[in-house]
Amino acid sequence: MIVKDVLDILEGEIICEGDLDQEIKTACGSDMMSDVLAFVKDQSVLLTGLVNPQVVRTAEMMDMACIVFVRGKMPDESIIKLAETRGITLIKTRFRMFTACGLLYTNGLSGGTKV
Amino acid sequence: MSNAIHLHYDVSGEDFTRAGEASGAVKKTLKKLGYNSDAIRRVAIAMYEAEINMVIHADGGFVDIDIYPDRVEVLLSDHGPGIPDVEKAMQEGFSTAPDNVRTLGFGAGMGLPNIKKYTDDMRIETTIGVGTNLYLTVIVNQP
Numbered sequence A: 001m002i003v004k005d006v007l008d009i010l011e012g013e014i015i016c017e018g019d020l021d022q023e024i025k026t027a028c029g030s031d032m033m034s035d036v037l038a039f040v041k042d043q044s045v046l047l048t049g050l051v052n053p054q055v056v057r058t059a060e061m062m063d064m065a066c067i068v069f070v071r072g073k074m075p076d077e078s079i080i081k082l083a084e085t086r087g088i089t090l091i092k093t094r095f096r097m098f099t100a101c102g103l104l105y106t107n108g109l110s111g112g113t114k115v
Numbered sequence B: 001m002s003n004a005i006h007l008h009y010d011v012s013g014e015d016f017t018r019a020g021e022a023s024g025a026v027k028k029t030l031k032k033l034g035y036n037s038d039a040i041r042r043v044a045i046a047m048y049e050a051e052i053n054m055v056i057h058a059d060g061g062f063v064d065i066d067i068y069p070d071r072v073e074v075l076l077s078d079h080g081p082g083i084p085d086v087e088k089a090m091q092e093g094f095s096t097a098p099d100n101v102r103t104l105g106f107g108a109g110m111g112l113p114n115i116k117k118y119t120d121d122m123r124i125e126t127t128i129g130v131g132t133n134l135y136l137t138v139i140v141n142q143p
């Protein structure tokens, strides 16, 4: 799927627009950034309930194209600015973490690792 | 070696939101220099975790980066409290981070293990009350 599909499936709203045609192969849902950093996956989307600039930095280090903020959380201006300069798409969805991950999973996205 | 590219960054201990700036800048430089994305990512992630540690545990410090054709060497140096038991600190899940750090997404005790995982060499020099030097090496396999 591509970033645009993530947006549609999660009935999301774009907060910062990067490349919406970028291919997404795996997903990772966590509020602990070290957990995200522990497993490198290719072309991954990050789902999180955490709202601070380190979420964008984590995505930057991991070469992630897209961050989804669950539970309708809205990132502030500093976070949006940072994402803009990194070309990372920010999406907001009203779904909670479990549901958002489930929706992406049933639509064919995997965790990228067996465990 | 004289053909190394040297970078230096000061890391502020005041502002958690800025932690990772140096890592991001190094990542950008390595990209520009044409290093392969796997090596760049390993440097970026390891350095980022170490930079976060400097900010949350040691009130900031500085980073020296030497970029060679076949490897990247990073020194992260701080004048923080030092690490009393390095072996323990290296264990997954061990953390002395306060709860407010956890609400920011860090402090799960995975930083040092992650750094070990992503680097080819990692060395910690630490003295209680004086500070910590963390030496990292990432070998670059040419694409």
Ligand SMILES: Nc1ncnc2c1ncn2[C@@H]1O[C@H](COP(=O)(O)OP(=O)(O)O)[C@@H](O)[C@H]1O
Pocket (backbone or CB within 6 Å): A034, B053, B054, B057, B058, B078, B080, B081, B082, B083, B089, B090, B094, B095, B096, B097, B106, B107, B108, B109, B110, B111, B112, B113, B132
């Ligand atoms: N630069 C440092 N100065 C002092 N203590 C440190 C430093 N880096 C790591 N530590 C200690 O090692 C522990 C483990 O570090 P780490 O694995 O990164 O986990 P975390 O940062 O989540 O606590 C920290 O909780 C802290 O006690």
Ligand SMILES: [Mg+2]
Pocket (backbone or CB within 6 Å): B049, B052, B053, B106, B107, B109, B110, B111, B112
């Ligand atoms: Mg840490």
